[in-house]
Amino acid sequence: MVLELQKPRPIWQIMFSTHHTDVGLLYLITSLAFMFMGGALALLLRVELFSPGVQIIADSMTYNRIFTVHGTTLIFLFILPSASAFGNYLVPIMVRFKDMAYPKLNAVAFWMIPPAGALIWLGFADFTWYAYPTYSVVSAPGPAADMWIFGLKILGVSSILGSINFVVTIMKCKHPDLPLSKMPLLAWAYLTSSLITLVAVPTFAAALLMLLTDRLGASGFFNPAMGGDPIAYQHLFWFTFHPEVYILVIPAIGFMYEIFPRFSRKPIFSHGSGVAAFTLLTIVGFASWAHHMYATGMSFTEKTVFMVGTLAAVPASAMHTFNFLATMWGGRIKFATPIMWAVGGIALFFSAGAGGVVNSAMPLDFITHDSYWVVGHFHLFVMGTILFGTVGFVYYFFPYVTGRMYNEAMGKIHFILSFVGTVLVFFTQHILGLFGMPRRIYDYPAIPEWVQMNIIISIGAFIIGIGMAIFLGNLVWSAAKGKPADMDDPFGLGGKYYFPYQAKNPSH
Amino acid sequence: MAQVELNDPIYRTTPERTTKMMVIMLGICIAGGGIFFGMWDYWISMPPPAGLLTGDVGGDDHGGSDKGSGAVTLTGVEINSALSFIESSDFRVLAFNALPGEEGANPTINANVGDKIIFDVVNDGKSFHAFGVTKDTEGFSNLIPGSEVASMNEPLKPGESGVSEFIPTEPGTYYYICTVPGHRMQGMVGEIVVTGAGAPAAAAPPTGVSHDFTFDFVESDDFRTLGFDKLPGEDGANPEIRVNSGDEITVTTVNAGKSFHAFGVVSNPDDFTSVVFDSEIAAATNPLKPGESGSVTFLAGAPGTYYYICTVPGHALQGMQGTFIVE
Numbered sequence: 001m002v003l004e005l006q007k008p009r010p011i012w013q014i015m016f017s018t019h020h021t022d023v024g025l026l027y028l029i030t031s032l033a034f035m036f037m038g039g040a041l042a043l044l045l046r047v048e049l050f051s052p053g054v055q056i057i058a059d060s061m062t063y064n065r066i067f068t069v070h071g072t073t074l075i076f077l078f079i080l081p082s083a084s085a086f087g088n089y090l091v092p093i094m095v096r097f098k099d100m101a102y103p104k105l106n107a108v109a110f111w112m113i114p115p116a117g118a119l120i121w122l123g124f125a126d127f128t129w130y131a132y133p134t135y136s137v138v139s140a141p142g143p144a145a146d147m148w149i150f151g152l153k154i155l156g157v158s159s160i161l162g163s164i165n166f167v168v169t170i171m172k173c174k175h176p177d178l179p180l181s182k183m184p185l186l187a188w189a190y191l192t193s194s195l196i197t198l199v200a201v202p203t204f205a206a207a208l209l210m211l212l213t214d215r216l217g218a219s220g221f222f223n224p225a226m227g228g229d230p231i232a233y234q235h236l237f238w239f240t241f242h243p244e245v246y247i248l249v250i251p252a253i254g255f256m257y258e259i260f261p262r263f264s265r266k267p268i269f270s271h272g273s274g275v276a277a278f279t280l281l282t283i284v285g286f287a288s289w290a291h292h293m294y295a296t297g298m299s300f301t302e303k304t305v306f307m308v309g310t311l312a313a314v315p316a317s318a319m320h321t322f323n324f325l326a327t328m329w330g331g332r333i334k335f336a337t338p339i340m341w342a343v344g345g346i347a348l349f350f351s352a353g354a355g356g357v358v359n360s361a362m363p364l365d366f367i368t369h370d371s372y373w374v375v376g377h378f379h380l381f382v383m384g385t386i387l388f389g390t391v392g393f394v395y396y397f398f399p400y401v402t403g404r405m406y407n408e409a410m411g412k413i414h415f416i417l418s419f420v421g422t423v424l425v426f427f428t429q430h431i432l433g434l435f436g437m438p439r440r441i442y443d444y445p446a447i448p449e450w451v452q453m454n455i456i457i458s459i460g461a462f463i464i465g466i467g468m469a470i471f472l473g474n475l476v477w478s479a480a481k482g483k484p485a486d487m488d489d490p491f492g493l494g495g496k497y498y499f500p501y502q503a504k505n506p507s508h
Numbered sequence: 509m510a511q512v513e514l515n516d517p518i519y520r521t522t523p524e525r526t527t528k529m530m531v532i533m534l535g536i537c538i539a540g541g542g543i544f545f546g547m548w549d550y551w552i553s554m555p556p557p558a559g560l561l562t563g564d565v566g567g568d569d570h571g572g573s574d575k576g577s578g579a580v581t582l583t584g585v586e587i588n589s590a591l592s593f594i595e596s597s598d599f600r601v602l603a604f605n606a607l608p609g610e611e612g613a614n615p616t617i618n619a620n621v622g623d624k625i626i627f628d629v630v631n632d633g634k635s636f637h638a639f640g641v642t643k644d645t646e647g648f649s650n651l652i653p654g655s656e657v658a659s660m661n662e663p664l665k666p667g668e669s670g671v672s673e674f675i676p677t678e679p680g681t682y683y684y685i686c687t688v689p690g691h692r693m694q695g696m697v698g699e700i701v702v703t704g705a706g707a708p709a710a711a712a713p714p715t716g717v718s719h720d721f722t723f724d725f726v727e728s729d730d731f732r733t734l735g736f737d738k739l740p741g742e743d744g745a746n747p748e749i750r751v752n753s754g755d756e757i758t759v760t761t762v763n764a765g766k767s768f769h770a771f772g773v774v775s776n777p778d779d780f781t782s783v784v785f786d787s788e789i790a791a792a793t794n795p796l797k798p799g800e801s802g803s804v805t806f807l808a809g810a811p812g813t814y815y816y817i818c819t820v821p822g823h824a825l826q827g828m829q830g831t832f833i834v835e
Contacts, residue, residue, distance in 0.1 A: 008519060011528065033533060052797075061552070122544060123551045138559035144551035217558040226558075403520030445766065445798045480526040487518050 018103035023110050024088030025401065030113060031081035032394070032475070035387075037121075038073035039468055041066050046461035049454050052446040063442035064126040065144075071129035072148070075248070076155045077117050079382065082390050083251035084110075084162050086397065087190045091166060094187040096175035101168040105161055112158035116151040123147030128440065130237060133222035133230040137214045149212050156205045163194035163201075185274045189254025192278040193247045196285055200247070204240035207233055231296050238289035246285040246313075248382065250278060252389030253320050256342045259396055260324050262493055263339035264331030269323050277319035284312040291360050295369045303362050310360035317353050321346055336491055337411030341392025344419045348384025352377060355430060370440075373433025380426040388418070391471070398475075399490035404482030410474040417467030424460025428453050582675070582775055582784075582812035583622040589615075593664075593686065593696065595633035602633075602686065602694040614698035617684070621702055624812065625674045627684070629657050629664070636663035640687040641674045641700065648687045654778035660688050675775055676702040712754035714807060719751055720758045725796075725818060725828065727765035734765075734818065734828040746830035749816065751808045753834050759816075760803040761789050761796070768795035769828070770819045771802070777815040777829045785809050792820045808834045 014022050045067055048057045057063045088106065092099055100106045123144035127136040136145060170191045174183070183191075211233065213219040220226025222233045261268045268274065287309030294303055324346050333339065355377045358364055368374060391414075398406045432453040437444060444450055486492070591604045594613075606613040619625055629639045641655035642648070648660070657670035664670060676682065679702050686696035723736045738745035751757060761771045771789035774782045780792065789802040796802055811834045818828035 008525070011525075011532065029529075029533070065552075118540070121540070122547065124544075124548070126552065138556060140556065141552040142554040142556055145556065147551065215556040215558050217556075217560075220558075223558055403518055443797075447766075476526065476530060479521045480523040484520055 016107075018099075018107045020088045020092050020100045020103065020106065023100075023103075023106050024085045026110050027081045027085035027088060027113075028394075028401070030110075030117075031078050031085055034073050034077035034081070034117060036468065036472060038070050038078055039465065041070035041073070043461060043465045045070065046458040048442060049444070050458040051451060051455065052444055054443065057442060060442045061126055064128065064440070065124040067440065068125050068128050068148075069120060072120050072152070073117075074382070075129065075244075076152065077113065077120070079248045079386055079390070080155070080159055081110075081113055082394075083190075083193070083248070084159075086186075086255065086393060087162075087166055087251065089397070089400075091169055091187055091190050092173075094184045095170055095173060096178060097169060097173040100165050101173050102165050106165050109158045109161040109165065112154050112161075116154040116158070119147040119151035119154070123151070131211065132237075133211070133214065133228075133233050134224060136211060137223050138225070140215075142215070146212065146215065149208050149215075153205065153208050156201050156208070159197055160201055160205075163197040166190045166194040167198070181272075181275065185257035185268065185271065185278070186251075186254035188275050188278050189250045189257070192282045193250040196243045196247050196250075196282055199286070200240045200243035203236050207236035207240075210236075231293075234293050234296065235290070238292045239286075242289040242292065243285040245381065246281050248386050250281060252345070252386040253278075255389045255393035255396075256320075256324060256345060259338045259342040259392055260327045262396075263336060263342075263491070264328045264333050265493060266327055266331040269326035269329075273319050274323055277316040277323070280316035280319075281313060284309060284316065287312060288360075291365070294362055294365045307360050307362060311357065314353070314357060317349070321350060334491065334493060337406070337408060337415060338392045338396035338491075340412065340415045341388050341395065344415060345385050345388030345392065348380055348388060348419075348422060351427070352380035352384055355380065368433050370438055371433035372429045372437045372439055375439045376426045376429030376433060379429070380422070384422050384426065388422075391418075394475075396491075398478065399485035399487070402479045402482070403485055403487065404478055405485045405490060406478040406482060407474050410470055414467045414471045414474065417463050417470070421460045421462075421464035421467060424463065425457050428456045428460065432457070582624065582810050582814070583620055584811040585620065585623045587617065587619055587623055587625045588628065589617055589625055590628045590630075591615075591639070591684070591698075592630045592632040593637040595635065599635065600694065602691050602696040604684075604696060604698055608695050614695070616698060617700045619676055619700060619702050621676050621679055621704065622810075623676065625676075625700065627655070627657065627672050627674065628669070629672075630669035631664040631666055634666050636665060636688060637691065637696070638663040638687040639670070639672065639684065641682050641684050643680065643682055645683070646692070648685060648689060648692055651687060652682075654776050655684075656687065663688055673776070674700070676700070678702070679704050712752070714756065715752060715754040716756075717752065717754075718756040718758065720760070721749060722760045722762070723771070723816075724762045724764040725769040727767065731767065732826065734823050734826040736816075736818075736828060736830055740827040746827070748831045748833065750833045750835060753808055753811050755808045756805065757787075757808055758803060758805045759787070759789065760801060762801040763796040763798055766798050768797060768820055769823065770795040771804070771816065772819040773806075773814050773816045773832050774819070775812075775814055777817055777824050780817065780819040780821055780824060783819065784814065787816075788819065795820055811835055 014025065017023070044056065045063070048055050048063060057066065088100065123146075125131075125140065125144040125148035127140040127145060127148075131140075131145075131148070170183070170187060174180070210219065210221040214221055214223050214228070220228040222228045222230050224230060257268060257274060288306055290298060290302065290306040291310045294306075324342075328343075355373075359368055359373070359377060395406055395411050398404075432450065433439075435447075435449050435453070437450050437453075444454070593602070594605060594607055595602050596607055601607055603613045605615060608614070617625060627639065631637050638659050639655075639657035640648070640651035640659075642650050642652065644650050652674060655672050655674040657672045658664045658668075674682075674684075682700040682702060683692075684698050684700060685692040725734070726737065726739060727734050728739055733739050735742075735745045737747065740746060759771065761769075763769050770791050771787075772780070772783040773785055773787040774780065775784050776782045785806045785808065787804055787806045789804045790796045814832040814834060815824075815829050816832045817824035817830075
């Protein structure tokens with residue numbers, strides 16, 4: 001899995017390189033490693049929940065620690081870095097520049113991730129990836145909780161630095177012959193998601209500092225015993241993390257915008273509507289944060305505002321979906337592994353979106369609040385859309401990084417297992433939520449419906465786990481002994497590709 | 509931009525390089541795993557300073573200061589204290605029972621640890637008052653649970669009255685105050701002097717008599733009302749238990765509801781940590797699940813009025829408490 005960019009070099013030279021493809025490779029390997037680690041934690045949780053009573057996790061605190069690190073790892077150490085990985089490879093090439101605008105800053109942004117990952121994984125905090133007060137202020141035991149706070153702080157700075165780099169590279173280093181409107185949609189995805197990052201993330205950075213000083217007893221922003229307001233933390237948190245959902249999903253949609261036209265052998269149906277939809281998502285992403293907090297006693301007017309703001313994301317998402325469908329329509333589609341993942345991704349994106357729309361209606365929200373419905377909805381988005389888009393792009397990108405082809409049959413089996421597993425797990429979780437099972441519990445009473453559905457969910461999770469084991473084996477085996485790829489047209493599609501495997505490509 | 513040679517050699521990954529990469533990554537994972545499992549418990553060994561300051565960290569398994577349990581051996585002595593809120597005509601001076609300077613103003617109550625002080629307070633003034641006992645020498649916070657009558661948010665209106673109890677658990681000076689802000693400074697404060705662990709009423713020697721009781725935990729459909737055997741308001745709910753000191757009691761509880769419950773006999777129904785006689789069945793941290801049952805056998809100790817409650821926080825308030833009288 002080592003990109004032989006210019007010529008074979010010692011691995012430490014790749015590690016300390018500031019070249020965009022080298023940094024991209026480091027991002028890619030790190031994020032995939034964390035994906036497998038975070039996914040393994042999810043399997044532990046599902047073994048524990050397979051049936052009522054204690055299975056393998058001895059106490060509730062250990063369970064809480066495991067799911068806290070599961071969530072933190074997959075959001076901050078897998079999805080964000082994997083988006084940065086492909087951005088590093090492709091954004092400079094797409095805007096026809098020799099490298100990122102600030103290569104050293106780029107390397108610094110990457111190298112903040114391993115220490116942050118070490119802090120999160122060694123500490124294994126127990127207050128969920130929300131870290132809501134008052135538990136996180138007065139009860140969550142340290143130093144794990146403080147390590148988590150510092151880790152997230154470092155990751156926040158890292159993603160702000162990365163975003164500055166993307167924005168400057170795109171806005172200032174773009175080739176003068178390439179107008180912004182003609183820029184590829186994946187580059188647009190990086191531009192818009194970086195802008196969201198720059199606006200949204202500083203809020204959470206501030207909230208983290210307040211949380212830390214609150215924990216030390218030096219301040220009482222969120223500590224009711226000192227006159228603080230825990231709900232204020234929720235507002236600060238969700239002001240960052242609802243837009244964060246779009247930070248995560250926009251690159252994944254950008255990946256699909258690369259995959260669909262190539263494998264349909266047709267140009268994208270409407271470049272302009274893709275740009276418009278990205279821009280719309282950037283704006284409306286900031287109008288919906290409090291739909292996570294209907295149950296905190298907001299007034300009816302506030303709830304209505306955020307309900308409408310949430311629904312405003314629907315047209316933009318639908319524009320993407322229809323753009324994909326119209327691109328495939330009438331194309332000579334080659335159903336190789338990457339486009340299978342992309343198609344599965346939009347199917348699940350639609351399902352997750354439909355659940356989100358009904359859930360943004362206040363009356364249903366009060367029923368589903370803090371139930372497994374929410375778990376199912378959120379995971380259907382991050383797994384069904386974001387991971388599917390990302391994994392599809394990993395397959396698409398594999399020959400460019402390694403010069404070798406992955407095993408196509410294994411890739412398809414991986415897709416089928418993952419798709420079936422995802423539907424089993426996350427659709428069932430929606431229903432389980434309607435049957436009243438609360439989220440974040442490590443044991444549950446033996447209510448027959450709950451037991452049946454939890455068994456289905458756990459079996460689905462194991463199916464995903466088998467698929468991911470196949471994925472890991474495929475990556476390692478194909479990087480070592482895969483058949484050499486035709487580097488001009490690895491998928492045999494014809495047409496124009498970006499050539500990240502060369503520092504300068506012939507299409508420049 | 510220089511013309512790029514299209515026949516640049518293509519470099520591909522090799523088994524050697526891939527193996528080296530995997531060895532590096534597995535090495536990091538193994539070394540990290542050693543630290544990870546070696547330090548597993550250390551990282552959660554310290555409660556946050558903010559929690560220590562406010563005393564919110566309970567004595568659970570994962571560190572934290574043990575606040576000690578509210579359990580105390582009852583002496584069986586009951587002290588009745590009738591107090592009334594009195595105001596001067598200009599409302600500047602406030603006091604209990606009589607204005608300061610007059611006889612009987614803010615009477616000092618003397619008690620022993622384990623005595624039960626029963627307050628019967630009545631608002632004889634024209635403004636709002638509320639009652640509570642605190643150990644703080646000033647201010648109106650840190651009220652002892654169970655000692656309050658009304659609160660500053662919902663005070664006693666003129667003419668209203670209320671009853672509360674206070675069982676001192678350690679010697680020292682306590683204060684009974686009006687908890688409406690400012691009223692304590694204006695004079696509505698009296699002392700409760702608690703001297704050492706007086707003479708706890710000795711538990712009678714085992715009498716050899718044994719009683720068996722069975723309680724079901726029941727819940728209303730909306731989970732708002734809870735009770736033993738029946739819901740409060742129905743016949744047979746929370747039956748009163750009378751036993752003699754020294755009797756052997758066997759309690760069997762069945763969780764007939766859908767949520768978690770636990771059982772204990774306590775000296776203070778508002779404090780689920782004040783379990784006496786080693787009478788717990790399960791505990792709030794490891795409760796009885798629906799359908800489970802448990803039983804406990806213990807000797808009834810010193811005479812007094814106790815309560816049997818569900819020790820899951822909040823459940824006693826929702827109705828799961830009954831009287832347990834030891835004679």
